[in-house]
Amino acid sequence: MLKSFEVVVIGAGPAGYIAAIRCAQLGFSTAVIDEWKNDKGEAKLGGTCLNVGCIPSKALLESSENYERVAYKFGNHGISVTGAKIDVAKMQARKDRIVSQLTGGIEMLFRKNKITWLKGHGKFAGSGEKYMVEVADGGSSEIVEANHVILATGSTARHLPGLEVDNETICDNIGALAFNAVPEKLGVIGAGVIGLELGSVWRRLGAKVTVLEALPNFLAAADDAVAKEAWKVFVKEQGLEIKLGVKIGNVSRGKRGVTVEYETSEGKQALDCSKLVVSVGRVPNTRNLGAETVGLKIDERGLIEVDEHCRTSLPNVYAVGDVVRGPMLAHKGMDEGVMVAERIAGQAGYVNLDTIPWVIYTAPEIAWVGRAEQQLKAEGVAYRVGQVPFSHNGRALGQDETAGFVKILADAKTDRVLGVHIIGSHASEMIAEAVMAMEFGASAEDIARICHAHPSLSEVMHEAALAVDKRALHM
Numbered sequence: 498m499l500k501s502f503e504v505v506v507i508g509a510g511p512a513g514y515i516a517a518i519r520c521a522q523l524g525f526s527t528a529v530i531d532e533w534k535n536d537k538g539e540a541k542l543g544g545t546c547l548n549v550g551c552i553p554s555k556a557l558l559e560s561s562e563n564y565e566r567v568a569y570k571f572g573n574h575g576i577s578v579t580g581a582k583i584d585v586a587k588m589q590a591r592k593d594r595i596v597s598q599l600t601g602g603i604e605m606l607f608r609k610n611k612i613t614w615l616k617g618h619g620k621f622a623g624s625g626e627k628y629m630v631e632v633a634d635g636g637s638s639e640i641v642e643a644n645h646v647i648l649a650t651g652s653t654a655r656h657l658p659g660l661e662v663d664n665e666t667i668c669d670n671i672g673a674l675a676f677n678a679v680p681e682k683l684g685v686i687g688a689g690v691i692g693l694e695l696g697s698v699w700r701r702l703g704a705k706v707t708v709l710e711a712l713p714n715f716l717a718a719a720d721d722a723v724a725k726e727a728w729k730v731f732v733k734e735q736g737l738e739i740k741l742g743v744k745i746g747n748v749s750r751g752k753r754g755v756t757v758e759y760e761t762s763e764g765k766q767a768l769d770c771s772k773l774v775v776s777v778g779r780v781p782n783t784r785n786l787g788a789e790t791v792g793l794k795i796d797e798r799g800l801i802e803v804d805e806h807c808r809t810s811l812p813n814v815y816a817v818g819d820v821v822r823g824p825m826l827a828h829k830g831m832d833e834g835v836m837v838a839e840r841i842a843g844q845a846g847y848v849n850l851d852t853i854p855w856v857i858y859t860a861p862e863i864a865w866v867g868r869a870e871q872q873l874k875a876e877g878v879a880y881r882v883g884q885v886p887f888s889h890n891g892r893a894l895g896q897d898e899t900a901g902f903v904k905i906l907a908d909a910k911t912d913r914v915l916g917v918h919i920i921g922s923h924a925s926e927m928i929a930e931a932v933m934a935m936e937f938g939a940s941a942e943d944i945a946r947i948c949h950a951h952p953s954l955s956e957v958m959h960e961a962a963l964a965v966d967k968r969a970l971h972m
């Protein structure tokens with residue numbers, strides 16, 4: 498007999514699994530279809546984020562930062578360690594354990610919430626009173642029916658034309674997270690989030706890293722002042738080599754690695770590297786989804802068209818996460834998953850795309866929410882700025898992490914916070930206060946009047962809020 502569900506979710510990444518859990522909490526019979534298999538051929542939940550994205554990358558970041566602290570930074574504290582070594586196999590095994598723990602945790606949550614997990618590729622097979630969805634795994638397939646369908650098929654790495662990724666020598670995020678030794682020379686194409694995060698992991702562990710970026714300016718998505726500070730720290734102090742305004746030419750594989758020919762304003766050059774990472778953005782997964790069978794609208798970039806409530810062009814079909822407009826971030830997808838489940842239940846779920854935080858997990862970390870100063874200028878918005886460095890902060894000094902600053906942009910007339918930009922230690926944690934402030938429509942004065950614990954890094958946020966009104970107390 499045909500299996501029938503109130504809601505069928507296609508994709509079990511953060512957007513899909515969260516949508517499914519919230520649907521189940523709201524009393525809907527729910528199934529999730531996912532085709533992910535790990536390198537051992539085992540079906541796993543969690544999508545890109547848990548298997549080859551957020552979680553494994555942060556595990557490696559922490560290991561490499563610990564190594565760098567022990568090898569180079571503890572001396573400042575009077576702790577001397579000789580012969581610090583990195584065991585890459587052990588570091589990778591730890592990362593794999595964390596991934597298994599979390600993907601297994603989602604299996605457990607599915608059982609607890611009575612969510613049916615259907616393993617295989619999902620696609621629309623037809624529609625009538627209900628939607629027919631096919632699940633195909635190898636040679637076998639079945640059709641299930643659903644009143645509502647949530648598409649959460651996510652994204653995969655964009656590759657460059659003619660440059661075959663084998664995930665051994667030329668890698669995307671999957672291979673770059675699984676190196677079994679520190680490459681002597683690592684080339685990275687694309688100085689975006691993955692290029693900077695993974696480039697800095699392998700640099701800390703001893704690789705000579707060169708990043709080739711097409712754009713003439715660095716970190717164009719960030720506030721200009723943050724990008725400038727990041728350049729100073731990553732390039733001038735830490736020794737990450739970044740070439741801007743690059744046009745990639747021929748890439749050839751040899752016995753000992755890869756040679757990338759490229760051109761900049763300085764002329765033609767070549768980079769020899771033992772491994773090459775291609776991190777030039779991601780493309781939404783909308784191929785072979787049966788979109789044409791049911792008339793689902795997909796735009797020219799491959800994104801499923803949705804409105805502000807993630808409703809697609811079809812009734813009772815929603816799409817969330819990386820496969821729709823907006824930043825490709827796990828927490829944005831999760832929030833959309835909750836919103837859609839609540840909308841199906843007739844509730845008023847909502848996601849404010851203007852207050853989604855961004856974090857780049859380099860050292861120091863970069864985090865922001867809201868608009869950058871150059872955006873406000875371009876939009877002709879009158880604003881005031883409060884910018885305070887970590888270098889005067891007692892906690893930052895104690896931690897030996899004094900790089901960077903907090904910058905608050907507030908409306909010149911109303912004082913409402915329009916953007917907060919942080920580069921510094923624990924920026925990923927500190928940004929939460931700014932997100933909360935912006936969601937509550939706070940003014941810089943509101944933040945300035947809130948008591949912040951002493952000594953803590955959050956005092957720099959407090960000082961920056963005071964600095965908007967030119968009354969910082971420690972400057």
Ligand code: FAD
Binds near residue numbers: 513531650670785
């Ligand atoms: P995905 O996580 O991509 O999941 C989609 C799932 O759908 C997959 O399991 C896929 O197999 C399955 N699927 C696709 N099509 C079908 C189909 N037709 N049938 C069945 N199953 C299908 N974001 C952050 O917020 N913070 C970070 O620190 C961060 N770090 C990252 C680091 C790296 C290296 C990478 C690559 C990404 C990182 N991201 C991070 C981005 C984050 O991983 C994505 O934004 C997030 O995973 C998107 O979630 P999603 O549920 O939309 O899709």
Ligand code: NAI
Binds near residue numbers: 775778855
């Ligand atoms: P990205 O969009 O962040 O950066 C890609 C970079 O590659 C850009 O700077 C772009 O100008 C450059 N580029 C594009 N084509 C090029 C070419 N031909 N030659 C040289 N450079 C080229 O994409 P990335 O790093 O692949 O990450 C994908 C997405 O994954 C991110 O945008 C983000 O949404 C998500 N992510 C989020 C993380 C986080 O939240 N901390 C961490 C990692 C990824």
